[in-house]
Amino acid sequence: MQIRARRNLVGASRAELAELLAELDPHPFRAEQVYQWLSRRMAGDVDEMTNLPKALRQALAERAVVQDPEVIEVRRGNDGTAKFALSLADRVVIEAVAMPMEGHTTICLSSQTGCAVGCIFCVTGVLGAGRNLTGGEIFGQYRAILRREGLVGAPVNVVFMGMGEPLLNLPNVARAVELIAETVSPRRVTVSTSGIVPGIRKLAALERRPKLAVSLNATTQEQRERLMPIAAHWPLAELLDTLRSFPLERGRRITFEYVMLAGINDSDEDARRLPRLLRGIPAKVNLIPLNPDQRYLGELEAPDEQRISEFAGILAAAHVNVTVRWSKGREVAAACGQLRGQLTIRPPA
Numbered sequence: 001m002q003i004r005a006r007r008n009l010v011g012a013s014r015a016e017l018a019e020l021l022a023e024l025d026p027h028p029f030r031a032e033q034v035y036q037w038l039s040r041r042m043a044g045d046v047d048e049m050t051n052l053p054k055a056l057r058q059a060l061a062e063r064a065v066v067q068d069p070e071v072i073e074v075r076r077g078n079d080g081t082a083k084f085a086l087s088l089a090d091r092v093v094i095e096a097v098a099m100p101m102e103g104h105t106t107i108c109l110s111s112q113t114g115c116a117v118g119c120i121f122c123v124t125g126v127l128g129a130g131r132n133l134t135g136g137e138i139f140g141q142y143r144a145i146l147r148r149e150g151l152v153g154a155p156v157n158v159v160f161m162g163m164g165e166p167l168l169n170l171p172n173v174a175r176a177v178e179l180i181a182e183t184v185s186p187r188r189v190t191v192s193t194s195g196i197v198p199g200i201r202k203l204a205a206l207e208r209r210p211k212l213a214v215s216l217n218a219t220t221q222e223q224r225e226r227l228m229p230i231a232a233h234w235p236l237a238e239l240l241d242t243l244r245s246f247p248l249e250r251g252r253r254i255t256f257e258y259v260m261l262a263g264i265n266d267s268d269e270d271a272r273r274l275p276r277l278l279r280g281i282p283a284k285v286n287l288i289p290l291n292p293d294q295r296y297l298g299e300l301e302a303p304d305e306q307r308i309s310e311f312a313g314i315l316a317a318a319h320v321n322v323t324v325r326w327s328k329g330r331e332v333a334a335a336c337g338q339l340r341g342q343l344t345i346r347p348p349a
């Protein structure tokens, strides 16, 4: 008997499901039913799709599976933050995080298994490049967390702030966003980028456009290149110009993330330059005190609290909307820049 590889339905588009279902059932609405089971009700198996006739479920199960990345470890912090290690089909391990907030849970997803951008303050970047996740792996990561945490149907925000640079994997991230948007408004989905200019332009053209966050981290081209090698490719001036024409709905802003590094980008001068850079862009600034890691990030440190509040004070005095993001999940290494899935790769069975 010939065994045909069964395709994974997680991540399939409406059109792909329509093509598959057309071979099995004459009713065009079946594909939409399956799509809803996968993207709204987060069904874990074809058998759960109870409004499909039994014979169709059987035929579908012969050709297809519903398979999310497997959660192999969960670590929980005192503040409720949960960090998940998820194993992909090729046994590469990635990480994702769920953070309980007031009135919702924020889910932080990975878009790649490493990161080639190589920012010197980021563990994922220091460990280097990985591969792109497929749309199904990104969406499956999300489904796996919702199912495991009992969050199906609950209010969630989604941020692409885990491992990887989402705009270097835009087609797959866009597919995942499209699937997530079945249950979550794109206004509650944020894509964070290190500043990939062509990717930002493509994101701007998406029909269901998520919110944009940009990791700025520096106030001069020279300083930025030192911290984020990619900055040499996409200079600050070009990045800011692109952002000035990014389409925003009324009252919406672009978030600028600024990882604070003691003695490197935390001077009064930096604080005075920043508002000038952002002129003409509806912006809010998120100051993120560095999450240190002696093993991977060497001597880099966060400024002390007083320096951070003085820096924030200079921004506020210049009418910049600024918040300090004290990272959640530090004690389980689930905070920004601490995700490093590949180190926990399991040996083959």
Ligand code: SAH
Pocket (backbone or CB within 6 Å): 121, 122, 123, 160, 161, 162, 163, 164, 165, 166, 192, 193, 194, 213, 214, 215, 217, 257, 258, 259, 288, 289, 290, 291, 292, 336, 337, 338
């Ligand atoms: N690659 C994308 C998204 C993932 S990184 C990006 O760079 O935007 C998500 C955020 O974590 C970025 O804003 C980044 O600047 C921040 N970050 C990285 N390493 C960090 C660290 N060690 N401490 C605090 N924030 C960090």
Ligand code: SF4
Pocket (backbone or CB within 6 Å): 115, 116, 117, 118, 119, 122, 123, 124, 125, 126, 162, 163, 164, 165, 193, 194, 215, 337
């Ligand atoms: Fe990659 Fe973002 Fe980390 Fe930079 S901060 S290395 S872009 S994941």
